[in-house]
Amino acid sequence: MTALAVPVGTLTRRRARTAAWSALAAAxxxxxxxxxxxxxxxxLSGWDALRALVGQGDPGNVLVVQQFRAPRVxxxxxxxxxxxxxxxxxxxxxxxxxxxxxxxxVTGGASFGAVLMLATGASQQLIPLAALGxxxxxxxxxxxxxxxxxxxxxxxxxxxxxxxxGLAAAVNLMIVRFPAELxxxxxxxxxxxxxxxxxxxxxxxxxxxxxxALAVLLCQRRVAVLDLGDDSAGGLGLNPGRDRxxxxxxxxxxxxxxxxxxxxxxxxxxxxxxxxRLLAGPPTLGTLGxxxxxxxxxxxxxxxxxxxxxxxxxxxxxAVTATLGAPWLLALxxxxxxxxxxxx
Amino acid sequence: xxxxLRTDPPATTAPATPRSSALRRPLLLxxxxxxxxxxxxxxxxxxxxxxxxxxxxDALTGAAHGGDADVxxxxxxxxxxxxxxxxxxxGVAGAxxxxxxxxxxxxxxxxxVNAxxxxxxxxxIYALDLGRPVxxxxxxxxxxxxxxxxxxxxxxxxxxxxxxxxxxxGTVLTVVLTSWTSALMLxxxxxxxxxxxxxxxxxxxxxxxxxxxxxxxxxxGLLGAFAISPALNALALGDEAAQSLGVPVARIRLxxxxxxxxxxxxxxxxxxxxxxxxLAAPHLVRPLxxxxxxxxxxxxxxxxxxxxxxxxxxxxxxVRPSEIEVGIVTAFLGAPLLAVLARKVAR
Numbered sequence: 001m002t003a004l005a006v007p008v009g010t011l012t013r014r015r016a017r018t019a020a021w022s023a024l025a026a027a028x029x030x031x032x033x034x035x036x037x038x039x040x041x042x043x044l045s046g047w048d049a050l051r052a053l054v055g056q057g058d059p060g061n062v063l064v065v066q067q068f069r070a071p072r073v074x075x076x077x078x079x080x081x082x083x084x085x086x087x088x089x090x091x092x093x094x095x096x097x098x099x100x101x102x103x104x105x106v107t108g109g110a111s112f113g114a115v116l117m118l119a120t121g122a123s124q125q126l127i128p129l130a131a132l133g134x135x136x137x138x139x140x141x142x143x144x145x146x147x148x149x150x151x152x153x154x155x156x157x158x159x160x161x162x163x164x165x166g167l168a169a170a171v172n173l174m175i176v177r178f179p180a181e182l183x184x185x186x187x188x189x190x191x192x193x194x195x196x197x198x199x200x201x202x203x204x205x206x207x208x209x210x211x212x213a214l215a216v217l218l219c220q221r222r223v224a225v226l227d228l229g230d231d232s233a234g235g236l237g238l239n240p241g242r243d244r245x246x247x248x249x250x251x252x253x254x255x256x257x258x259x260x261x262x263x264x265x266x267x268x269x270x271x272x273x274x275x276x277r278l279l280a281g282p283p284t285l286g287t288l289g290x291x292x293x294x295x296x297x298x299x300x301x302x303x304x305x306x307x308x309x310x311x312x313x314x315x316x317x318x319a320v321t322a323t324l325g326a327p328w329l330l331a332l333x334x335x336x337x338x339x340x341x342x343x344x
Numbered sequence: 345x346x347x348x349l350r351t352d353p354p355a356t357t358a359p360a361t362p363r364s365s366a367l368r369r370p371l372l373l374x375x376x377x378x379x380x381x382x383x384x385x386x387x388x389x390x391x392x393x394x395x396x397x398x399x400x401x402d403a404l405t406g407a408a409h410g411g412d413a414d415v416x417x418x419x420x421x422x423x424x425x426x427x428x429x430x431x432x433x434x435g436v437a438g439a440x441x442x443x444x445x446x447x448x449x450x451x452x453x454x455x456x457v458n459a460x461x462x463x464x465x466x467x468x469i470y471a472l473d474l475g476r477p478v479x480x481x482x483x484x485x486x487x488x489x490x491x492x493x494x495x496x497x498x499x500x501x502x503x504x505x506x507x508x509x510x511x512x513x514g515t516v517l518t519v520v521l522t523s524w525t526s527a528l529m530l531x532x533x534x535x536x537x538x539x540x541x542x543x544x545x546x547x548x549x550x551x552x553x554x555x556x557x558x559x560x561x562x563x564x565g566l567l568g569a570f571a572i573s574p575a576l577n578a579l580a581l582g583d584e585a586a587q588s589l590g591v592p593v594a595r596i597r598l599x600x601x602x603x604x605x606x607x608x609x610x611x612x613x614x615x616x617x618x619x620x621x622x623l624a625a626p627h628l629v630r631p632l633x634x635x636x637x638x639x640x641x642x643x644x645x646x647x648x649x650x651x652x653x654x655x656x657x658x659x660x661x662x663v664r665p666s667e668i669e670v671g672i673v674t675a676f677l678g679a680p681l682l683a684v685l686a687r688k689v690a691r
Contacts, residue, residue, distance in 0.1 A: 183540060
């Protein structure tokens, strides 16, 4: 965020570093996708798996890859990317390194919607919609409670925490009151999982996420101006309160869509922006792309481990993302020897 | 909460200065203690079966026998005593945590204490087939201590604690531990069924033998907290100012952190993870007592149990004859409270 004061040489070097990391992440993404599509009861080589994805090769393989494996892989990729981008956006808007869907109410809202739907015994297909609705309900509460203070950042942080705690308490109440069986499925949903995704969900969710992500990319300039502080942003012709509310809605929508697709997977939104900041420097448009790539890689590799390596039934993917990502983040924090983010 | 709102404008214009006589704060303390006694009496009298206060008094002195008296001495006295101890521990721990980190959002939860205790208890239920809160005590205490030590280790920098790194490291640690807890619970439905009640945070269904093992730690934590309360005032001025006043900043922070771990670890060992008392008690006390930690800590010592017992009584009354766990009630009540606090902070 102090990019203006940085000498040009540093900027070029940062750009080169971002590009190098992005290339590495993209390569990793392709390899992991091929492995994920090729591994299972029917084992395929990575090349065959990628060919089967586009409909070439043995029809049996095409069926297995296209119908059974691809929806899960694709939802891991888009949800990981969406969560990471949303986390980066929220941390910048809240000017707080701890802001993430877990601390501002999106997780609580999405869980509330989904668990409420489970409680009423409605059809499984409605659960993603309910989760999306719950996430947006959290956004509504957040905006409504913080609106009168012109969306001041300190207020937003506290109100977000309050919304999250209130909604999480409601979820907790239901889990304690449910019969054991229902409590288990509620618990399963609230930890996030990629089981049983189908193409309909992936298409709808993916399109919505892609559109929202595009809007996020187009708004990056505004986020960067808000980073300068409310006074400077006002001087540059922005209305800080209104613009922050709009951007916040975008970020929350992105996180809610991801939660609707995979459940609220922990850690990705919190940690990936920090990882990217430690690897490539302060956020720019380029690092946002790297953030999305890293999120996708993290979630996909966690899901691969859950599916094929760790022999525990029903292991939530969030547990693996956190276990995979935390040592990495902590090592970087310790090497850095100073707080990884003081944005303003 | 309406009183909080009404005292709002003067509190913001002159935050630290007490308005009138030197008698105000002692009087407030006495009033708070009176409210606490009232709350404890209500906690003894109300529940799925309401018992008149005269019968309660008879049961306590041993004059009455039979069903009602047994309920009072056998169930409600332990519950109320545990509520008092846990509330006091959480209230003081919150005040010290906020003082040490100079962060109004800090609370024992920030250090990963609750997440560590939860993981240890769930693992114990999973592996050892335990089923009663009294058996969880040591696991919870150990888990809380290990988590807090890990959080400190991550935030050490040059022999001192870095508050920002403490918050980030503690949050990351909490996420990791919580996800492992859910993984264990999903791996075994028996564990889920046992643990979900403990994880909600409750002071019911326990006898005093749940409290006695941690009492020494609790007392030690309280002593430590009160011993450093004058130094916390200096710490509030910033590290350098405190240093120049002759306060050993790093050592005070370490002692404060230790007190928080002892207090919050004892509380979670007895009652399970109860949110919000530690966060809310200091914020409620500050408008009344000012920012002087020598008054803030005694205030929290009363406000903590007051909040906890009031929430517990409320949880027993709303869905009679069943009850809602106190941890869920405090979270529900805490959410709007936090939103009100946000209004003040943002000014």
